[in-house]
Every structure is written in structure tokens, then in C-alpha cells.
Amino acid sequence: MKIASWNVNSVRTRLPTLLQWFEQARPDIACLQEIKCQDEQFPRDEFEALGYNIAVHGQKSYNGVAILSKYPIEEYTCGLPGDPDDDHARYIEAVVSTDTGPLRVASIYLPNGNPKDTPKFDYKLDWMHRLNAHAQSLMTFEEKLVLAGDYNVIFRDEDCWDPAVWTEDALYAKEVRDAFAALMWSGLTDAYMAKDGRAHQYTFWDYQRGAWPKGHGIHIDHILLSPQAADTLTGVEIAKDARAMEKPSDHVPIIAELDI
DNA sequence: ATGCCACCTTCAAGGTGA
Numbered sequence: 001m002k003i004a005s006w007n008v009n010s011v012r013t014r015l016p017t018l019l020q021w022f023e024q025a026r027p028d029i030a031c032l033q034e035i036k037c038q039d040e041q042f043p044r045d046e047f048e049a050l051g052y053n054i055a056v057h058g059q060k061s062y063n064g065v066a067i068l069s070k071y072p073i074e075e076y077t078c079g080l081p082g083d084p085d086d087d088h089a090r091y092i093e094a095v096v097s098t099d100t101g102p103l104r105v106a107s108i109y110l111p112n113g114n115p116k117d118t119p120k121f122d123y124k125l126d127w128m129h130r131l132n133a134h135a136q137s138l139m140t141f142e143e144k145l146v147l148a149g150d151y152n153v154i155f156r157d158e159d160c161w162d163p164a165v166w167t168e169d170a171l172y173a174k175e176v177r178d179a180f181a182a183l184m185w186s187g188l189t190d191a192y193m194a195k196d197g198r199a200h201q202y203t204f205w206d207y208q209r210g211a212w213p214k215g216h217g218i219h220i221d222h223i224l225l226s227p228q229a230a231d232t233l234t235g236v237e238i239a240k241d242a243r244a245m246e247k248p249s250d251h252v253p254i255i256a257e258l259d260i
Numbered sequence: 261a262t263g264c265c266a267c268c269t270t271c272a273a274g275g276t277g278a
Contacts, residue, residue: 009266009267009277010266010267010268013266013267013268034267034277036267036268060268060269061267061268061269061275061276062267062268062275062276062277112276112277112278113278114277114278152277152278154278166278169278170278171278204278206264206265206277206278207264207265207266207267208263208264208265208266208278209263209264209265210264211265218278220278250265250266250277250278
């Protein structure tokens with residue numbers, strides 16, 4: 001089965017582009033980020049017509065995450081534990097029932113954190129620490145777990161076209177890369193690194209400065225797997241063609257294939 | 261150093277992203 005992660009940059013503005021891609025790529029599960037709408041504004045009918053069950057954690061104007069699944073969604077929870085005052089819709093977690101048992105899936109929109117030396121950066125680091133704690137808790141279940149989303153982290157120098165451009169950026173900050181490394185050390189496998197790992201294979205190209213035609217992208221979207229899920233990993237793909245579609249998102253989907 | 265683009269809200273222009 002195919003599980004995709006895609007920061008869509010407004011699900012309503014992007015709807016024709018999304019439907020075209022979903023009809024062609026046919027992922028079994030899709031984790032969406034930056035849907036930028038409230039729950040009741042999500043275009044449910046259009047995705048249900050394609051055979052998806054839907055769990056939405058929306059928010060007016062900004063953020064917002066969702067999980068689409070051709071498998072039944074047994075339960076879902078909205079929000080990342082650890083801070084009752086956090087009112088950003090950046091995390092949704094669902095358990096779906098596959099033919100081979102339950103699969104836990106989270107759609108993650110990690111804070112950007114720019115500029116550094118501001119509360120936004122502190123919020124990002126705090127959010128990452130909360131994510132790491134929650135991931136460690138989930139790992140104790142020893143079940144098939146997928147943490148997919150826009151991590152807003154340039155982890156390797158090879159994940160951007162020129163590290164010098166990013167030295168002062170929150171996506172490349174040492175504390176941020178260290179926190180991402182700590183998440184991986186809890187025992188997660190990055191699907192892209194396990195099955196491909198090539199340098200300069202990007203998932204985001206800025207709308208500005210001709211980033212797409214110049215090939216100036218960054219690799220910031222990841223699909224992380226628990227050992228039980230990683231054992232089923234058979235392939236990974238970045239759907240780069242999606243950046244050349246009509247009215248594209250600035251991100252493209254990343255897709256993991258699992259033998260489930 | 262800023263805007264470059266594209267999105268949001270809601271009709272004018274400022275906030276946000278990465």
C-alpha cells in the first residue's frame with residue numbers, strides 16, 4: 001500500500017490540482033498539511049467520492065492537518081500532547097485497520113520557527129521536544145507507526161542546494177537539527193534514507209526567486225517509521241512532477257510503499 | 261536590508277510562510 005505526505009498550501013485553492021493527482025497516484029493513505037480551513041470547510045464530498053475516509057483537524061486561515069484513508073479510520077485524536085495553550089492545528093493521529101492489522105498514522109505540520117531569537121523559534125523547539133516525547137511514548141506500543149509530514153528541518157547539507165543561504169534560518173539551526181536527530185534516535189526509520197538517500201532530492205521549492213526552474217529546493221518532508229512499519233517498507237518516491245502542475249503547491253508529495 | 265510569490269481575511273493591505 002502507498003502512504004503519501006503532502007503540504008498542500010490550502011486544500012480549497014488546490015482542490016482541482018489535488019483531485020487530479022489523487023486520481024492518478026491513488027495513495028491508500030494521505031497525510032495532508034496546511035489545509036488552511038476549518039473542519040466544516042474541508043472538501044469532504046470530493047475525497048469521499050474517491051473512496052477516502054477522512055479525519056480533519058482544521059483551523060481558520062493557517063495550519064490545519066488531515067488524514068485521508070481508504071482503510072477504515074477506527075479512531076483519531078487532534079493535537080500534540082504536552083501544552084494545553086497550543087492552539088495551532090498541526091498534529092492529527094489516527095488508527096486505521098488494514099488487512100494485516102492496525103496501523104497508527106500521524107500527519108505533522110512542524111512549526112517554521114523563523115525568525116530565530118524570537119518566540120516563534122522557542123515555540124518550534126518546544127513543539128519538537130513535545131513531538132519527541134510523544135513519539136517515544138508511541139514507540140512503547142511496538143506497533144506499526146507512521147509519522148509523516150512537513151518537518152521544516154533541513155537535516156543534511158545535501159537537503160538544500162546551498163547551505164550558506166540557510167545558516168541563519170530556523171530550518172537549519174543546530175538546535176533544530178539536533179532535535180530531529182533525537183527523534184530519529186528514538187528508533188524511527190526515515191523512509192527516504194532507507195530506500196533512496198540521494199543528495200539534492202527536494203520536496204519544496206519556494207514560489208519566489210525562480211526557485212523551481214533553478215532547482216533551488218529543500219528536502220523537508222519526511223515519512224518516519226517505527227521498526228514494525230519499517231520492516232514492511234518496500235520503496236519510496238518523491239512526486240516531483242506535482243510541482244509542475246497547474247496551480248501547484250510549493251511542496252510535492254513524498255510517498256512510501258509498505259507491504260501491508 | 262527588502263521584496264521577489266502565493267496564501268489568508270474580506271476589499272486593502274498586512275500577516276504568514278520557508
